């Protein structure tokens with residue numbers, strides 16, 4: 001799918017970015033890589049900015065919140081908007097890791113107790129990032145993309161976008177007041 005060179009470059013970029021950028025609430029990343037007509041957009045966002053919490057949902061309200069955010073991000077228009085000649089090919093996300101049912105089957109009993117205990121104490125040992133990846137096929141090279149997530153994730157103040165296209169690399173800090181990425185500028 002992605003040529004080896006580009007994939008390596010992208011992995012390296014994403015790797016460096018993850019290491020370089022600490023988990024800071026209000027501060028997310030968007031990594032973009034092009035291979036011919038394929039364009040990959042990967043968001044790495046603090047769970048706190050999507051859900052308002054960073055653990056397996058406990059209350060009915062939190063479970064509802066998780067469900068509503070999953071259906072929101074499955075509607076790509078709520079996250080990123082590209083020109084009409086780009087069509088979504090696939091998407092994946094890590095929110096199902098927070099599903100209590102999937103935890104029951106994949107985690108040990110003791111582990112689940114530990115997570116529950118943390119929730120009961122009202123604090124957590126670790127923070128949590130959510131990864132969301134969209135792959136588009138674009139007949140023409142898009143000159144811009146709009147990070148529509150900034151319109152509704154109100155606590156997300158900054159989205160650090162980085163891209164590697166066939167022609168160039170670039171980076172920009174997006175805010176809700178200026179959420180447009182212009183490739184080639």
Ligand SMILES: [Zn+2]
Pocket residue numbers: 023025046047048054126127128
């Ligand atoms: Zn956090």
